[in-house]
Amino acid sequence: KCGICVVKCPFDAIEILNLPQELEEDPTHRYGQNAFALYGLPIPETGKVTGFLGPNGIGKSTAVHALAGEMIPNLGRFDEPPDWDAVIDEYRGTELQDYLVGVRDGDITVAQKPQNVDQIPDQFDGTTSELLASTDERGELDDIVSRLGIDPVRDQAIESLSGGELQRVALAAALARDADFYFLDEVSPYLDISQRVTAARLIRELAVEEDRAVLVVEHDLAILDLLADSLHIGYGQPSVFGVVTPPKSVRNGINEYLEGYLTTENMRIRPEAIEFEAHAPRPVENADVLVEYPDMAKSYGDGEFSLSVDGGEVHRNEVLGIVGPNGIGKSTFAKLLAGRLEPDEGDLGMDLDIAYKPQYVEADERVPVSAFLSGITDEFGTSYWNTEIAQPLQLERIMDQLLTELSGGERQRVAIAATLSRDADLYLLDEPSAHLDVEQRVLATRAIRRFAENRETTVMVIDHDIYVVDLLADRLMVFDGEPAQQGHASTPQSMRSGMNEFLANLDVTFRRDERLGRPRINKPGSQLDRQQKRDGEYYYTG
Ligand code: ADP
Ligand code: ADP
Ligand code: MG
16 A cells, blocks of 8 residues: 555556656645545637547546635645645746636636436426526627527426437527536537537637636547547546646647657556547348338327438348437338338338337436346356446446436446347447446447347447447448437438538538547647548548
């Protein structure tokens, strides 16, 4: 035991990793004896979007409480907390000094978007308009609301909104304010890609055109890339200690984070790289057909929403990615396949047994995770199940916790495990990446792929994180149309043509990063962006 990391000495980590030098100095904040300690702070910069990337539990929110002036960081002296003057003394001569003086003097105003939008209905009783009414400090609210597409829910009660609607209302409430410093804790959960891109553009305009400082925590790397000017990495041992690096370029920051090695700091933060396996989609010739479905049509009520499906095949033993906006008929299509809905036109001729993980995961049973999962499969606890499901989804640590007491990311991992543990012809996962940090996303993605390969089973995955879709899918099904009015499902196609069709609708182009092969959004109007649009290659797979 080294005496520095007092709770659970991360010694096994340090043997491989070498000890961060910061840990020999006083932390910026420590919650108490044997409690979490944070080293360093991100630096908000006027006119810029600063990104903050790191695992859950590494101190991102803690850092923000300090920067927002909600808490005076105690410099590790939790028994005798210092005042702001002492803290500023500590940061004298650094880039943070002026900022902290502003916080001390109450000259810095802060607007925040909280991480868990699901909790907003517990705290606010009223309509969208009522919630937004007091936030219109810059006179931009109407424009923001219209660009985020939440006009239609203005008169709706907050408690009746979907996750994606709540996310956009919460974002509008933060962006409409007149503040010096904006802190946005994850903007992408529940948003489809086009909504993510719109949110990213609004945030950039606020920072650059209105000259504000914006700090964003985000786990969707493609969006982070598009959004941020610079990036702080948070590393350490979640729940034990966290270190915030000085700002890096976004590209280097993301690459170093994935590689598990911080170049400037000469610091290994993870024993191994998060490998971006630009996997070759498995070949489709001679594929066995699980189901061949005809052209189908389905509408609800008096045709308020109608879906038309181009007939196609789902192959045995493939991962079929599904992309398209929210409210376009993706779940409706799944229900048609499962025989839970009858099409108005077209007849499937068979019903598939489908294991389904919905987008919004509810967990209202007060039972431990282990009891819940062992009730689903006899394989629970076998070495196969442990290696293929429990380990990659990091379930061991939470087996004894009650379902009702799990965090969003924990609940998501349990729901994925529960779905993959069922016996079915087809596994359908709706937004498995929501609430997971980058590492968890990659692990979950890998677990899903291995499951499909080892079990020779068929998986359909709806996700809005391009990175996740790219890693997982062999082929792609593209939905388009007018959300909540009419949707159209194209026949499953190759990744390349599918991504091209989908991204052309969105007017964004991707390239692959030379170093790690991960997909990156081209800056709009850049040379590559224009070139690829001319060539009709929105998704550069080469
Ligand atoms: P992140 O935002 O990166 O997920 P947080 O800053 O919320 O991380 O939390 C970092 C660690 O500090 C966690 O282990 C959390 O349990 C702990 N923590 C957060 N707030 C408090 C508090 N008020 N008292 C004690 N520990 C806390
Ligand atoms: P997605 O999965 O792409 O988000 P859905 O298939 O869930 O879309 O829904 C498509 C549209 O149909 C939405 O506008 C939704 O509100 C509407 N809808 C879904 N189920 C029903 C239903 N049972 N009755 C009426 N409308 C429905
Ligand atoms: Mg947090």
